[in-house]
Amino acid sequence: MKNEIQNKNQISSFMVFFLLFVSITEVWILSFQRSLMYHAGYDSWISVAITGLSIHLIIGMIYKIISSSEERLDLVSINRNCFGLVMGKVLDFAVMIYFFFGAFLTFREYIAVIQVWLFPTMPIIPLILFIFVLLYYIVTGGIRTITGLSLWGMFAAIVCILPLLTMVFSYLHPENLKPTLSHSLIDILSSSKTMILQYIGFESLLMFHPFIQSPEKSQKWAHAAVFSSTLIFLSLSLISFMFYSEGQLRLVIWPSLHIYMLLSLPLFQRLEYLVLSIFFITIIANISLGLWAACRSVKRSFRIHQRMSLIVFLILFLVLTEWVKKYTLLRQLAGHYTNVGLYFIYVYIPILFIITIIKKRKHKTSPNL
Helix, strand or coil: CCCCCCHHHCECHHHHHHHHHHHHCCHHHHCHHHHHHHHHHHHCHHHHHHHHHHHHHHHHHHHHHHCCCCCCCCHHHHHHHHHCHHHHHHHHHHHHHHHHHHHHHHHHHHHHHHHHHCCCCCCCHHHHHHHHHHHHHHHHCCHHHHHHHHHHHHHHHHHHHHHHHHHCHHHCCHHHHCCCCCCCHHHHHHHHHHCHHHHCCHHHHHHHHHHECCHHHCHHHHHHHHHHHHHHHHHHHHHHHHHCCHHHHCCCCCHHHHHHHHCCCCCCCCHHHHHHHHHHHHHHHHHHHHHHHHHHHHHHHHCCCHHHHHHHHHHHHHHHHHHCCCHHHHHHHHHHHHHHHHHHHHHHHHHHHHHHHHHHHHHHHHHHC
16 A cells, blocks of 8 residues: 655654654553553562563664665555464454544543542633644644644643652652562563553554654654653652652552642742643643544545544544543553554564565565575
8 A cells, every 4th residue: 555645744853853862761660660560569660661661672672664665665555564464453443443542541531630639620622722722723733733743742741740840859758669689570570561561652653754854764753752751751650669659559549640739839839730731731742643543544444534533533423422421431441552562562563573474585585486
């Protein structure tokens, strides 16, 4: 399948950093510490490093896959090349659901945070409709619009995270981390599994790759995005572990926000309000990228205009929001999505990598037969 992209719609290779950064540094960064320490306790900071290293390996596989042809490949083209037309369309439909559901979970989690922390008594429908207007405008603007927003989303995330890394040192208790390595390798790997939800989203690289002007130059920026995100997760997890005891952390739903609640500045007594408002930019960029990837897969596979599929997705957002009212149900869905993401990242992508390598070697040897 030809996938020619006009120059006016392409993005510079270094912009991959901003797209992948906001796809990873999303709303779950407010709550990942609690689920992270469930299996390995305060040794689970090691799990963060393990997960980050594994994502670097998967990024390398992705670039091997998309560079296997002189054409600009996306995931739809790759599915056709590896599995044929019929099976490829089935996988395209599954990929569409995968990206859509990931965007919805991020959207619903942020709405839940807003309902608890900012507007506990206000009807949430007006805010949802406002967000829908923003999402429609951004996604229909294309990948360049999303990239521009991702640039600001990265700065917003840094503005929100840096104060937490610098203002809380006097409250930390390093002795909380002792004894180190007190859990088994199985426990540490189980905690690594819970970190998958935090990294889910970088796979959108497989969809927007054809829009990169010099794809071969973008790999270093993709690795830089994963490295910087991993460094943020590692820092936040260590700070949370040294701030809370294990018993306290098990009771706190959004540890990062609770730390902000205890901090204050002369002009801002409730920093968490400011943080959630600024972090809104990062969240919108993340959701927009997920929706764009879902709409793009529909257009490429089923020839349905992206505006039409986007309207359907936003309507489904509203319907699912009304269905997922209990936070416990939202966390259950997030757990199931984490399991799906585990297979997508560590099974599906390596299978594509192996098939691509085999096909490439056969193609090289076939002229000699």
